[in-house]
Amino acid sequence: MSRVFIEQFGSQSLNYILAEALGWIGAEAIIKPGARVFIKPNLTWRVPTLGVTVTPSFLRALVEVLLPITSNIAIGESEGGQSCFRAEDAFENHGLYALEREYGIRIVNLSKCRHAVASAIVNRKLVTVELPSLLLHEVDVFITVPVPKIHAMTGVSLGFKNQWGCLGDKMRVTQHPHFDSAVIAINKLLKPRLCIFDGTYFLDHTGPMMGEAIPMNLIVAGDDVGAASLVCCEIMQIDPLRISHHRVARNEGMFPRSVEEIQFNRTPRQFAQRKFRLRRATINYIHLAAFRNSLINRAFYNSAFADSLHEFLWLIRRNALVKRFLYGKHGTGEANRGGRVV
DSSP states (O other): EEEEEEEEEEOOOHHHHHHHHHHHHTTTSOOTTTTTTTEEEOOOOSSSSSTTTTOOOHHHHHHHTTTTTTTTTEEOOOOOOOGGSOHHHHHHHTTTHHHHHHHOOEEEGGGSSOOOEEEETTHHHHEEEEEHHHHHOOEEEEEOOOEEEEEEETTETTTOOOOOOOOGTTGGGGGGGHHHHHHHHHHHHHHHEEEEEEEEEEEEESSTTTEEEEEEEEEEEEHHHHHHHHHHHHHOOOGGGGGGHHHHHHHOOOOSGGGGGGEESSGGEEEEEEEOBBOHHHHHHHHHOOOOHHHHHHHHHSSSSHHHHHHHHHHHSSSHHHHHHHHHTOOGGGGGGOOOOO
C-alpha cells in the first residue's frame, strides 16, 4: 500500500514535522546515502506569492532535513511560460541562491539545460516530449514539491501537474491541447519517488496564478504521487475523477481507486474543513478555449497576430471596469503583474 503522511505544523518546527513525514513514508529506504536528489518546487512566479509558489521556509526546511542523508541535492524550475519571468529571479527571491551558498546544493534553470526527446505509452499511444537530459539520466530520486491549488484549466494543480514545469520550452502553452496524456507521460519518464506538498496555503477559486490563498499549515507527504494527490482532493473535498488527467493516471495504474488503498498516519477528512470550488473568471474562459482546442491554441499563441491579440488584452485591462470584468474580484493577482497570464 502507498503511504501518505498528513500533519499540521505551527506549534512544532517545520523541520521536525518534515523529518517525521519523511520517516513515516520510508524516505531513507528510497534515498540512499549520497543519492542524487532533484527537487522540483512549484515556482510559478518570480516572487513568493501565497498559495501560488512554494514558501521559502518550506524549501529551506526540506533541504535541511535531507542533508544528513545526502548532500547531492539539486533544485530546479523552468522559465515562466511565454517568458513572463526569468527562473533566476524566482530562485533569488525564494532564497534558493542563499541555500546554494550556505549548503553547497545546486540550483538549475531547466530551460537552459540540454534537452532530449523521450517517449512513453499513455492510453496505448506513444507520447513524445522533450525533457532536460539531467532529469532523465542524472537523477536517482526525483522529489516533487507542489502547492495544492484549484486550477482554471486543469481543475486542480497537484502532484502530477507540478511536473509540467519540467518542460523547459518557454512556449509549453502550445502543448496544452495534449495536456492530459503529455503530463502523465512526463511523470512516467521522470518517475517521482516522493511527493511532498507545501500546504502552508492552499489556493481556492481561480488558480494557478490568482485566487484566494487559504492558510492550512499542512504537510501532505507520500511515497506515491497519485496517492498524495488523492489525499489532497479529499482535504479539498473535490471529486478526484472529475479531473481528466487523474482519470488518465488511474487508467495507467498511477492513481488509487480509493483512499482504502492508502495507509495514513491520520485520516484526510480530519483536515477537510473547507470545500474548494473552481470559479473561473472571464479571462479564464478565453484561455480555456486555447487550452483545449489546437486550432484556437495556434491562433492565440503561435500565429502572425498572436502578439497583437495579447497586447490588445493587456491594453484594455487598464480600464478598471474591463479589468474587473475579465479577472473578477481577485484581480490579476500579483503573479500576473508585468507578464502574461500563464
